Amino acid sequence: MGKQFVISSGHGDKVAGAIGILNEHDEAKKVVNRVFDILTKEYNGVGFKYHETTATTQDQNLSNIISFHNGKTRELDVSIHFNSATPAATGTECLYYDALTLSAKMSAAIASALGIVDRGAKERKELYFLRNTNKPAILLEVCFVTSEKDAAAYRNNFEALCQAIAKVVAGHLGYVKNQVEGVSKPVNEGYYNKKFDRLVTLTDIGVYEDKEFKVEKKRYKKDTKLDIIDIAHSKNGTPRFIVCGGYCTANRKYVKAYTVK
Numbered sequence: 001m002g003k004q005f006v007i008s009s010g011h012g013d014k015v016a017g018a019i020g021i022l023n024e025h026d027e028a029k030k031v032v033n034r035v036f037d038i039l040t041k042e043y044n045g046v047g048f049k050y051h052e053t054t055a056t057t058q059d060q061n062l063s064n065i066i067s068f069h070n071g072k073t074r075e076l077d078v079s080i081h082f083n084s085a086t087p088a089a090t091g092t093e094c095l096y097y098d099a100l101t102l103s104a105k106m107s108a109a110i111a112s113a114l115g116i117v118d119r120g121a122k123e124r125k126e127l128y129f130l131r132n133t134n135k136p137a138i139l140l141e142v143c144f145v146t147s148e149k150d151a152a153a154y155r156n157n158f159e160a161l162c163q164a165i166a167k168v169v170a171g172h173l174g175y176v177k178n179q180v181e182g183v184s185k186p187v188n189e190g191y192y193n194k195k196f197d198r199l200v201t202l203t204d205i206g207v208y209e210d211k212e213f214k215v216e217k218k219r220y221k222k223d224t225k226l227d228i229i230d231i232a233h234s235k236n237g238t239p240r241f242i243v244c245g246g247y248c249t250a251n252r253k254y255v256k257a258y259t260v261k
Contacts, residue, residue: 003075003173005039005047007032008065010081010129010139012052015061018084020145022154028080031142031162035080038166043175048072066132076173077137079129083144090147091117095139097130103138106168113164114153116143140165155206156213159236191239192250195231196257199241200224203254207246211235217246228257 009028011017017024032049039045050068055061069077083089092110096103103121111118119141124130130137142161143150154161170176201224206216211234220226229242231250239250241257249255 002044002046002175004073005045005076005078005169005173006050006069006072006074007036007047007078007080007169008050008052008068010079012055012061012064014054014056015052015058018082018145020084021148021151022082022145024082024084024145027082027142027145027154030158031080031165034158034162035078035165035169038162039169039175041178043166043170043177045170045173045175047074062128062132065129069133069135069137074135076169077129077133077135078169079137079139081139081141083141084146085144087146087148089144090150091119092143093119093122093141095122095124095127095130095141097123097125097127097137099136099138102136102168102172105171106138106140106165109164109168110140110142110161113160114143114150114157116150116153152206152213152216190252192231192241192252192255192257193239196228197260199226199228199243199248199255199257201226201255205248205254207243207248209246211240211247213240213247220248 009025009032011025029051036049039047052061052064055064092107094103094107100121107120108118127139129139143154201220201222203222205220207218209215209217211232226243232240232242232247234240240247241250
């Protein structure tokens with residue numbers, strides 16, 4: 001068996017992380033799930049993923065995460081976090097105990113994928129996760145949950161972000177791409193692929209002036225109903241609903257589309 005990894009989301013279901021424009025723990029879980037999927041399906045990687053669900057205190061939350069990591073045979077530990085500061089703060093960084101080279105590669109790769117500032121690799125030996133895992137470990141601060149710019153970059157480039165993280169991990173552990181194409185979840189799986197009459201938002205969503213979601217024109221709160229004009233696709237084939245004022249997501253996680261009788 002080749003080298004294995006463990007990847008986990010920071011914080012827990014009952015121990016909140018940073019909450020701003022984005023919810024740190026919710027988004028970290030999405031990143032963990034997608035990166036794990038890429039590494040074990042698109043690459044020949046082998047590993048484990050973990051989301052902490054039971055702890056009600058920060059100490060227990062951290063202890064549970066460390067216990068899971070240290071309980072596995074692996075060569076690398078990865079923790080996914082999001083940063084928080086003032087609305088002006090932007091960028092990505094990767095924290096490490098002694099994995100400077102890997103952290104620098106990771107930070108640069110994420111910044112490039114999202115199109116935001118590379119704040120670089122930072123030594124943080126006092127952090128519980130980095131100090132107590134017994135294998136090389138890195139802690140990713142993907143972007144700032146408090147930044148409109150970062151949040152938009154994250155939403156618009158989620159797949160590119162996860163591919164970038166997976167590529168750095170794969171390179172470090174010696175994984176190679178599988179020869180069979182399409183073994184990972186397609187980008188448009190989980191999206192509506194035909195026109196409906198109306199949608200209701202399942203979370204806050206943006207309406208953009210273009211199909212690539214580069215410029216957000218307006219945001220709608222959860223439970224807002226919007227009439228659907230048509231369906232379109234981005235350059236990489238991701239479905240978008242055309243609504244009054246522009247384009248919005250057709251992802252079933254964020255909207256529910258239906259026919260008006």
